Amino acid sequence: MRESDRLDAIAVAIASAPRRTILERLAEGPATMSQLADLLGVSLAGVTKHLEVLLDAQLVHRAKRGRTVTVELVPGSLEPLQEWATSTRLVWSTRLDRLVAYLSPAADEAARTRTPPPMSRPG
Structure with missing residues (x-):
């Protein structure tokens, strides 16, 4: 991804208050999808839509262990x-x-x- 495209993706990602809330929460440590859904007061599908934008911007990554999906902030992103x-x-x-x-x-x-x-x- 070109640097200008990456900056655009980051700007789009942080332009949304719910996504900034997710990033602030992840700055404290990893969280499950369910924890993020509870934090935002939205469904898992709602969190997934926000996470897709954050993933596209390379700000977070997620890992699946069994049925639990954990999301982490990418250091220095x-x-x-x-x-x-x-x-x-x-x-x-x-x-x-x-x-x-x-x-x-x-x-x-x-x-x-x-x-x-x-x-x-x-x-």
Whole structure:
């Protein structure tokens, strides 16, 4: 999967409150499908739909032992999103700092030389 596709999949996965709840729960440790269904107050089919999105984004993996399906968070799976956010923040921070530096002298000069607009007289 290309990195941009992976970021898209992660963004889609975390865009849903129930899926974020699942991820938060799994950060504490593995959980069964039944535990996740109880947590969300939905059926096993409902949890399965959410898990498919999380699996597609490679955020979780599941294992079946007998009749029990256990789900775990994939360690470091959100790192691509964190790296993208960090690099984007650095780019925009630098650009905004440059804009402020560029505008500051011009804004100071405009404030010193500003003349009030002419007052209009009632016609």
